[in-house]
Amino acid sequence: DMKVTQMPRYLIKRMGENVLLECGQDMSHETMYWYRQDPGLGLQLIYISYDVDSNSEGDIPKGYRVSRKKREHFSLILDSAKTNQTSVYFCASSLSGADTEVFFGKGTRLTVV
Amino acid sequence: AQSVTQPDARVTVSEGASLQLRCKYSYSGTPYLFWYVQYPRQGLQLLLKYYSGDPVVQGVNGFEAEFIKSNSSFHLRKASVHWSDSAVYFCAVSPAYSNYQLIWGSGTKLIIKP
Incomplete structure:
Protein backbone atom coordinates (compact mmCIF):
# COMPACT_ATOMS: atom_id res chain seq x y z
CA ASP A 1 0.00 0.00 0.00
CA MET A 2 1.69 3.18 -1.22
CA LYS A 3 1.40 5.70 1.54
CA VAL A 4 2.91 8.77 3.12
CA THR A 5 1.96 9.01 6.78
CA GLN A 6 2.18 12.17 8.83
CA MET A 7 1.93 12.45 12.58
CA PRO A 8 0.28 14.18 14.27
CA ARG A 9 -2.60 15.44 12.10
CA TYR A 10 -3.40 18.35 14.39
CA LEU A 11 -1.11 20.14 16.83
CA ILE A 12 -1.39 23.22 19.01
CA LYS A 13 1.79 24.65 20.48
CA ARG A 14 2.68 27.76 22.45
CA MET A 15 5.06 30.31 21.00
CA GLY A 16 8.61 29.38 21.90
CA GLU A 17 7.99 25.66 22.22
CA ASN A 18 9.81 23.16 20.05
CA VAL A 19 7.80 21.27 17.45
CA LEU A 20 8.53 17.92 15.83
CA LEU A 21 6.56 16.80 12.79
CA GLU A 22 7.17 13.28 11.63
CA CYS A 23 6.69 11.67 8.26
CA GLY A 24 7.06 8.14 6.98
CA GLN A 25 6.71 6.50 3.59
CA ASP A 26 6.56 2.86 2.60
CA MET A 27 7.62 3.17 -1.04
CA SER A 28 11.41 3.30 -0.59
CA HIS A 29 11.43 6.67 -2.32
CA GLU A 30 14.78 8.42 -2.36
CA THR A 31 13.38 11.94 -2.41
CA MET A 32 11.27 13.46 0.34
CA TYR A 33 9.89 16.94 0.83
CA TRP A 34 8.40 19.23 3.43
CA TYR A 35 5.97 21.90 2.23
CA ARG A 36 3.78 24.40 3.98
CA GLN A 37 0.44 25.52 2.59
CA ASP A 38 -1.13 28.83 3.41
CA PRO A 39 -4.34 30.24 1.91
CA GLY A 40 -3.71 31.88 -1.45
CA LEU A 41 -0.04 30.96 -1.50
CA GLY A 42 -0.14 27.43 -2.79
CA LEU A 43 2.65 25.15 -1.69
CA GLN A 44 5.98 26.48 -0.50
CA LEU A 45 8.94 24.13 -0.31
CA ILE A 46 10.73 24.19 3.02
CA TYR A 47 13.28 21.41 2.57
CA ILE A 48 14.00 18.63 0.14
CA SER A 49 15.90 15.47 0.96
CA TYR A 50 17.57 13.42 -1.77
CA ASP A 51 18.38 10.53 0.54
CA VAL A 52 19.64 9.82 4.05
CA ASP A 53 21.59 12.83 5.39
CA SER A 54 21.36 14.57 2.00
CA ASN A 55 19.10 17.54 2.63
CA SER A 56 18.80 20.85 0.82
CA GLU A 57 17.02 24.06 1.62
CA GLY A 58 13.92 24.91 -0.30
CA ASP A 59 12.37 28.32 -0.77
CA ILE A 60 11.54 29.08 2.88
CA PRO A 61 13.95 27.19 5.20
CA LYS A 62 14.33 29.91 7.82
CA GLY A 63 13.08 28.78 11.21
CA TYR A 64 13.04 25.11 10.24
CA GLU A 101 4.77 11.51 -9.37
CA VAL A 102 4.97 13.09 -5.94
CA PHE A 103 2.97 11.35 -3.22
CA PHE A 104 1.61 13.49 -0.40
CA GLY A 105 0.63 12.84 3.16
CA LYS A 106 -2.63 14.20 4.53
CA GLY A 107 -0.95 17.09 6.27
CA THR A 108 -0.43 18.36 9.79
CA ARG A 109 -2.34 21.44 10.84
CA LEU A 110 -0.09 23.32 13.25
CA THR A 111 -1.37 26.22 15.32
CA VAL A 112 1.14 28.26 17.30
CA VAL A 113 -0.55 30.42 19.95
CA ALA B 1 12.57 33.19 -13.27
CA GLN B 2 10.44 30.12 -13.67
CA SER B 3 6.86 30.48 -12.54
CA VAL B 4 3.40 29.00 -12.84
CA THR B 5 0.29 31.14 -13.00
CA GLN B 6 -3.21 29.99 -12.30
CA PRO B 7 -5.16 33.19 -12.91
CA ASP B 8 -8.43 32.02 -11.40
CA ALA B 9 -8.42 31.58 -7.63
CA ARG B 10 -11.99 30.28 -7.73
CA VAL B 11 -14.17 28.81 -10.48
CA THR B 12 -17.85 27.96 -10.12
CA VAL B 13 -19.61 25.68 -12.59
CA SER B 14 -22.91 23.86 -12.61
CA GLU B 15 -22.98 20.11 -12.27
CA GLY B 16 -22.91 18.54 -15.70
CA ALA B 17 -21.32 21.56 -17.33
CA SER B 18 -17.91 21.56 -18.94
CA LEU B 19 -14.84 22.89 -17.19
CA GLN B 20 -11.58 24.55 -18.06
CA LEU B 21 -8.99 25.53 -15.46
CA ARG B 22 -6.20 27.70 -16.78
CA CYS B 23 -2.47 27.31 -16.23
CA LYS B 24 0.40 29.20 -17.81
CA TYR B 25 4.06 28.70 -17.09
CA SER B 26 7.21 30.62 -17.63
CA TYR B 27 10.17 28.48 -18.71
CA SER B 28 12.44 28.65 -21.72
CA GLY B 29 12.51 24.94 -22.45
CA THR B 30 9.85 22.23 -22.36
CA PRO B 31 9.23 21.20 -18.79
CA TYR B 32 7.37 18.31 -17.29
CA LEU B 33 3.82 19.50 -16.61
CA PHE B 34 1.46 18.23 -13.95
CA TRP B 35 -2.01 18.75 -12.57
CA TYR B 36 -2.71 17.71 -8.98
CA VAL B 37 -5.99 17.77 -7.07
CA GLN B 38 -6.52 18.36 -3.37
CA TYR B 39 -9.78 17.23 -1.82
CA PRO B 40 -10.82 18.74 1.53
CA ARG B 41 -8.53 17.80 4.41
CA GLN B 42 -6.38 15.65 2.12
CA GLY B 43 -2.97 15.81 0.54
CA LEU B 44 -2.50 16.38 -3.17
CA GLN B 45 -2.98 13.60 -5.70
CA LEU B 46 -1.73 13.42 -9.26
CA LEU B 47 -4.38 13.88 -11.95
CA LEU B 48 -2.16 13.77 -15.03
CA LYS B 49 1.26 14.67 -16.37
CA TYR B 50 2.84 15.54 -19.69
CA TYR B 51 6.30 15.71 -21.15
CA SER B 52 6.22 14.83 -24.79
CA GLY B 53 4.10 13.28 -27.52
CA ASP B 54 0.39 13.91 -28.01
CA PRO B 55 -0.27 17.36 -26.57
CA VAL B 56 -3.60 16.20 -25.17
CA VAL B 57 -3.05 13.96 -22.18
CA GLN B 58 -5.72 11.97 -20.41
CA GLY B 59 -5.93 11.70 -16.64
CA VAL B 60 -8.09 10.10 -14.02
CA ASN B 61 -11.82 10.68 -13.58
CA GLY B 62 -12.35 12.05 -17.11
CA PHE B 63 -9.91 14.93 -16.84
CA GLU B 64 -7.61 15.88 -19.69
CA ALA B 65 -5.16 18.67 -20.35
CA GLU B 66 -3.73 20.20 -23.48
CA PHE B 67 -0.18 21.45 -23.82
CA ILE B 68 0.07 24.46 -26.13
CA LYS B 69 3.75 25.28 -26.49
CA SER B 70 3.23 28.52 -28.38
CA ASN B 71 1.13 29.82 -25.52
CA SER B 72 3.09 28.20 -22.65
CA SER B 73 -0.19 26.87 -21.39
CA PHE B 74 -1.42 23.60 -19.93
CA HIS B 75 -5.13 24.02 -19.30
CA LEU B 76 -7.16 21.33 -17.55
CA ARG B 77 -10.53 20.31 -18.99
CA LYS B 78 -13.43 18.07 -18.21
CA ALA B 79 -16.49 17.58 -20.39
CA SER B 80 -19.04 17.15 -17.60
CA VAL B 81 -18.29 17.88 -13.96
CA HIS B 82 -19.73 16.02 -10.99
CA TRP B 83 -20.26 17.36 -7.48
CA SER B 84 -17.41 15.12 -6.31
CA ASP B 85 -15.00 17.17 -8.44
CA SER B 86 -15.20 19.98 -5.89
CA ALA B 87 -11.61 20.46 -4.82
CA VAL B 88 -8.56 22.66 -5.26
CA TYR B 89 -6.56 22.04 -8.42
CA PHE B 90 -2.87 22.80 -8.70
CA CYS B 91 -0.79 23.11 -11.82
CA ALA B 92 2.92 22.37 -11.42
CA VAL B 93 6.02 22.44 -13.57
CA SER B 94 9.25 20.52 -13.23
CA PRO B 95 12.00 21.76 -15.50
CA ALA B 96 13.77 18.91 -17.24
CA TYR B 97 17.11 18.07 -15.62
CA SER B 98 16.01 19.95 -12.52
CA ASN B 99 16.77 18.96 -8.97
CA TYR B 100 13.24 17.56 -8.67
CA GLN B 101 11.80 20.77 -7.26
CA LEU B 102 8.34 21.32 -8.60
CA ILE B 103 7.21 24.88 -9.23
CA TRP B 104 3.62 25.21 -8.10
CA GLY B 105 0.77 27.44 -9.12
CA SER B 106 -1.31 29.00 -6.37
CA GLY B 107 -4.27 26.71 -7.02
CA THR B 108 -7.83 27.07 -8.30
CA LYS B 109 -10.74 26.20 -6.06
CA LEU B 110 -13.48 24.49 -8.05
CA ILE B 111 -17.00 24.87 -6.74
CA ILE B 112 -19.78 22.79 -8.27
CA LYS B 113 -23.30 24.22 -8.17
CA PRO B 114 -26.14 21.68 -7.95
Whole structure:
Protein backbone atom coordinates (compact mmCIF):
# COMPACT_ATOMS: atom_id res chain seq x y z
CA ASP A 1 0.00 0.00 0.00
CA MET A 2 1.69 3.18 -1.22
CA LYS A 3 1.40 5.70 1.54
CA VAL A 4 2.91 8.77 3.12
CA THR A 5 1.96 9.01 6.78
CA GLN A 6 2.18 12.17 8.83
CA MET A 7 1.93 12.45 12.58
CA PRO A 8 0.28 14.18 14.27
CA ARG A 9 -2.60 15.44 12.10
CA TYR A 10 -3.40 18.35 14.39
CA LEU A 11 -1.11 20.14 16.83
CA ILE A 12 -1.39 23.22 19.01
CA LYS A 13 1.79 24.65 20.48
CA ARG A 14 2.68 27.76 22.45
CA MET A 15 5.06 30.31 21.00
CA GLY A 16 8.61 29.38 21.90
CA GLU A 17 7.99 25.66 22.22
CA ASN A 18 9.81 23.16 20.05
CA VAL A 19 7.80 21.27 17.45
CA LEU A 20 8.53 17.92 15.83
CA LEU A 21 6.56 16.80 12.79
CA GLU A 22 7.17 13.28 11.63
CA CYS A 23 6.69 11.67 8.26
CA GLY A 24 7.06 8.14 6.98
CA GLN A 25 6.71 6.50 3.59
CA ASP A 26 6.56 2.86 2.60
CA MET A 27 7.62 3.17 -1.04
CA SER A 28 11.41 3.30 -0.59
CA HIS A 29 11.43 6.67 -2.32
CA GLU A 30 14.78 8.42 -2.36
CA THR A 31 13.38 11.94 -2.41
CA MET A 32 11.27 13.46 0.34
CA TYR A 33 9.89 16.94 0.83
CA TRP A 34 8.40 19.23 3.43
CA TYR A 35 5.97 21.90 2.23
CA ARG A 36 3.78 24.40 3.98
CA GLN A 37 0.44 25.52 2.59
CA ASP A 38 -1.13 28.83 3.41
CA PRO A 39 -4.34 30.24 1.91
CA GLY A 40 -3.71 31.88 -1.45
CA LEU A 41 -0.04 30.96 -1.50
CA GLY A 42 -0.14 27.43 -2.79
CA LEU A 43 2.65 25.15 -1.69
CA GLN A 44 5.98 26.48 -0.50
CA LEU A 45 8.94 24.13 -0.31
CA ILE A 46 10.73 24.19 3.02
CA TYR A 47 13.28 21.41 2.57
CA ILE A 48 14.00 18.63 0.14
CA SER A 49 15.90 15.47 0.96
CA TYR A 50 17.57 13.42 -1.77
CA ASP A 51 18.38 10.53 0.54
CA VAL A 52 19.64 9.82 4.05
CA ASP A 53 21.59 12.83 5.39
CA SER A 54 21.36 14.57 2.00
CA ASN A 55 19.10 17.54 2.63
CA SER A 56 18.80 20.85 0.82
CA GLU A 57 17.02 24.06 1.62
CA GLY A 58 13.92 24.91 -0.30
CA ASP A 59 12.37 28.32 -0.77
CA ILE A 60 11.54 29.08 2.88
CA PRO A 61 13.95 27.19 5.20
CA LYS A 62 14.33 29.91 7.82
CA GLY A 63 13.08 28.78 11.21
CA TYR A 64 13.04 25.11 10.24
CA ARG A 65 15.43 22.21 10.21
CA VAL A 66 15.08 18.63 9.09
CA SER A 67 16.45 15.21 9.86
CA ARG A 68 16.58 12.13 7.70
CA LYS A 69 18.43 9.21 9.26
CA LYS A 70 16.46 6.48 7.53
CA ARG A 71 15.22 6.52 3.95
CA GLU A 72 11.61 6.01 5.06
CA HIS A 73 11.51 8.76 7.69
CA PHE A 74 11.81 12.52 7.35
CA SER A 75 11.29 14.87 10.27
CA LEU A 76 10.65 18.60 10.36
CA ILE A 77 11.72 20.50 13.46
CA LEU A 78 10.72 23.97 14.52
CA ASP A 79 12.98 25.25 17.24
CA SER A 80 11.12 27.86 19.28
CA ALA A 81 7.95 28.05 17.22
CA LYS A 82 6.57 31.38 16.13
CA THR A 83 2.99 32.41 15.49
CA ASN A 84 3.74 32.98 11.80
CA GLN A 85 4.58 29.29 11.51
CA THR A 86 0.92 28.48 11.96
CA SER A 87 0.12 26.59 8.78
CA VAL A 88 -0.65 23.23 7.25
CA TYR A 89 2.48 21.20 6.67
CA PHE A 90 2.69 18.51 4.03
CA CYS A 91 5.27 15.80 3.70
CA ALA A 92 5.73 14.18 0.32
CA SER A 93 7.93 11.63 -1.37
CA SER A 94 8.90 10.58 -4.86
CA LEU A 95 11.35 8.55 -6.86
CA SER A 96 14.30 10.46 -8.26
CA GLY A 97 13.67 12.29 -11.50
CA ALA A 98 11.92 15.39 -12.71
CA ASP A 99 9.06 13.43 -14.28
CA THR A 100 7.98 11.33 -11.33
CA GLU A 101 4.77 11.51 -9.37
CA VAL A 102 4.97 13.09 -5.94
CA PHE A 103 2.97 11.35 -3.22
CA PHE A 104 1.61 13.49 -0.40
CA GLY A 105 0.63 12.84 3.16
CA LYS A 106 -2.63 14.20 4.53
CA GLY A 107 -0.95 17.09 6.27
CA THR A 108 -0.43 18.36 9.79
CA ARG A 109 -2.34 21.44 10.84
CA LEU A 110 -0.09 23.32 13.25
CA THR A 111 -1.37 26.22 15.32
CA VAL A 112 1.14 28.26 17.30
CA VAL A 113 -0.55 30.42 19.95
CA ALA B 1 12.57 33.19 -13.27
CA GLN B 2 10.44 30.12 -13.67
CA SER B 3 6.86 30.48 -12.54
CA VAL B 4 3.40 29.00 -12.84
CA THR B 5 0.29 31.14 -13.00
CA GLN B 6 -3.21 29.99 -12.30
CA PRO B 7 -5.16 33.19 -12.91
CA ASP B 8 -8.43 32.02 -11.40
CA ALA B 9 -8.42 31.58 -7.63
CA ARG B 10 -11.99 30.28 -7.73
CA VAL B 11 -14.17 28.81 -10.48
CA THR B 12 -17.85 27.96 -10.12
CA VAL B 13 -19.61 25.68 -12.59
CA SER B 14 -22.91 23.86 -12.61
CA GLU B 15 -22.98 20.11 -12.27
CA GLY B 16 -22.91 18.54 -15.70
CA ALA B 17 -21.32 21.56 -17.33
CA SER B 18 -17.91 21.56 -18.94
CA LEU B 19 -14.84 22.89 -17.19
CA GLN B 20 -11.58 24.55 -18.06
CA LEU B 21 -8.99 25.53 -15.46
CA ARG B 22 -6.20 27.70 -16.78
CA CYS B 23 -2.47 27.31 -16.23
CA LYS B 24 0.40 29.20 -17.81
CA TYR B 25 4.06 28.70 -17.09
CA SER B 26 7.21 30.62 -17.63
CA TYR B 27 10.17 28.48 -18.71
CA SER B 28 12.44 28.65 -21.72
CA GLY B 29 12.51 24.94 -22.45
CA THR B 30 9.85 22.23 -22.36
CA PRO B 31 9.23 21.20 -18.79
CA TYR B 32 7.37 18.31 -17.29
CA LEU B 33 3.82 19.50 -16.61
CA PHE B 34 1.46 18.23 -13.95
CA TRP B 35 -2.01 18.75 -12.57
CA TYR B 36 -2.71 17.71 -8.98
CA VAL B 37 -5.99 17.77 -7.07
CA GLN B 38 -6.52 18.36 -3.37
CA TYR B 39 -9.78 17.23 -1.82
CA PRO B 40 -10.82 18.74 1.53
CA ARG B 41 -8.53 17.80 4.41
CA GLN B 42 -6.38 15.65 2.12
CA GLY B 43 -2.97 15.81 0.54
CA LEU B 44 -2.50 16.38 -3.17
CA GLN B 45 -2.98 13.60 -5.70
CA LEU B 46 -1.73 13.42 -9.26
CA LEU B 47 -4.38 13.88 -11.95
CA LEU B 48 -2.16 13.77 -15.03
CA LYS B 49 1.26 14.67 -16.37
CA TYR B 50 2.84 15.54 -19.69
CA TYR B 51 6.30 15.71 -21.15
CA SER B 52 6.22 14.83 -24.79
CA GLY B 53 4.10 13.28 -27.52
CA ASP B 54 0.39 13.91 -28.01
CA PRO B 55 -0.27 17.36 -26.57
CA VAL B 56 -3.60 16.20 -25.17
CA VAL B 57 -3.05 13.96 -22.18
CA GLN B 58 -5.72 11.97 -20.41
CA GLY B 59 -5.93 11.70 -16.64
CA VAL B 60 -8.09 10.10 -14.02
CA ASN B 61 -11.82 10.68 -13.58
CA GLY B 62 -12.35 12.05 -17.11
CA PHE B 63 -9.91 14.93 -16.84
CA GLU B 64 -7.61 15.88 -19.69
CA ALA B 65 -5.16 18.67 -20.35
CA GLU B 66 -3.73 20.20 -23.48
CA PHE B 67 -0.18 21.45 -23.82
CA ILE B 68 0.07 24.46 -26.13
CA LYS B 69 3.75 25.28 -26.49
CA SER B 70 3.23 28.52 -28.38
CA ASN B 71 1.13 29.82 -25.52
CA SER B 72 3.09 28.20 -22.65
CA SER B 73 -0.19 26.87 -21.39
CA PHE B 74 -1.42 23.60 -19.93
CA HIS B 75 -5.13 24.02 -19.30
CA LEU B 76 -7.16 21.33 -17.55
CA ARG B 77 -10.53 20.31 -18.99
CA LYS B 78 -13.43 18.07 -18.21
CA ALA B 79 -16.49 17.58 -20.39
CA SER B 80 -19.04 17.15 -17.60
CA VAL B 81 -18.29 17.88 -13.96
CA HIS B 82 -19.73 16.02 -10.99
CA TRP B 83 -20.26 17.36 -7.48
CA SER B 84 -17.41 15.12 -6.31
CA ASP B 85 -15.00 17.17 -8.44
CA SER B 86 -15.20 19.98 -5.89
CA ALA B 87 -11.61 20.46 -4.82
CA VAL B 88 -8.56 22.66 -5.26
CA TYR B 89 -6.56 22.04 -8.42
CA PHE B 90 -2.87 22.80 -8.70
CA CYS B 91 -0.79 23.11 -11.82
CA ALA B 92 2.92 22.37 -11.42
CA VAL B 93 6.02 22.44 -13.57
CA SER B 94 9.25 20.52 -13.23
CA PRO B 95 12.00 21.76 -15.50
CA ALA B 96 13.77 18.91 -17.24
CA TYR B 97 17.11 18.07 -15.62
CA SER B 98 16.01 19.95 -12.52
CA ASN B 99 16.77 18.96 -8.97
CA TYR B 100 13.24 17.56 -8.67
CA GLN B 101 11.80 20.77 -7.26
CA LEU B 102 8.34 21.32 -8.60
CA ILE B 103 7.21 24.88 -9.23
CA TRP B 104 3.62 25.21 -8.10
CA GLY B 105 0.77 27.44 -9.12
CA SER B 106 -1.31 29.00 -6.37
CA GLY B 107 -4.27 26.71 -7.02
CA THR B 108 -7.83 27.07 -8.30
CA LYS B 109 -10.74 26.20 -6.06
CA LEU B 110 -13.48 24.49 -8.05
CA ILE B 111 -17.00 24.87 -6.74
CA ILE B 112 -19.78 22.79 -8.27
CA LYS B 113 -23.30 24.22 -8.17
CA PRO B 114 -26.14 21.68 -7.95
